[in-house]
Amino acid sequence: MAALLFREDPYLATCEATVVAVHENTVELDRTVFYPLGGGQAGDTGKLGPWRVVDTRKGAAGDSVLHLLEPNAKVEVGLKMQVEIDWERRHRLMRLHTALHLLGAVVKAPVTGGRIGDDKAHLDFDIEMEKLVKGEIEARLNEFIHSGSETKARWITDAELDARPELVKTMSVAPPRGEGRVRLLEIPGVDLQACGGTHVKNTAEIGRLTVAKIRSEGKRNKRVTLTFA
C-alpha cells in the first residue's frame, strides 16, 4: 500500500519516496504522485531519480502503484529517491478529464464508456446520432468552462454509494471500490459523481475546447471526442 498523494493534491508534481518493492521492470514506492491508469485516465509518465517512468499501472493490492521503468534502470529496495511526474502532460490530462465531467452534463444520455489521453478525450453515449449536434455541444461546453466553477472532491462510504446508485454515471469506468470509501467529484450545479481521477480546481483552467469528432461506434455507442482549441 502506497500513500496516493495525487488524491489529496493533484497539483503535486514531485515528492521524495522510498522504494519498497522492485519487480521485473516495475517499482513500488511508499508514497507517490504518479496516477495509475484507471477510470479511463491514462497513467502518468515522469522520472524516478535519473530513470524514466514510461507508464503507471495499478498493482494487485488495493492502493499499490506500479511505476514502469525504462529498460536497464537500476533501482534497489530501500533507496530514497526523488519522484517527478511530467507535469505539463498531467495537467492536460486533468483539464481534459474535468472537461468530460462537463460533457456528461451537456449531453443528457447514459454514458457507456470513456477515455482520457493528454491531447484528446472522449465519452460514449447511448443516444441517437441526430441528437448530437457539434456546434451546440461545443457552445454549451465552453460556456461551462468559462463560467469558472470550482470543483470539489469529498469522500463517502461504499454503503452511502450503494444507497445512491445515480452517483455512478459510467459503469464501464466505475470508481475503485472495496477500500470502504469512494471519492466524489462535484462541480456545483453541473455534475456530481463518483470519480477517482485527477481534476483541475476551476473549470476555467481547462481552456477553450473543440468537438473534434462525433462518430457512431455501434447502436448504443455514439462517441464524442474533445481536443484543445
Ligand SMILES: [Zn+2]
Ligand atoms: Zn473525474
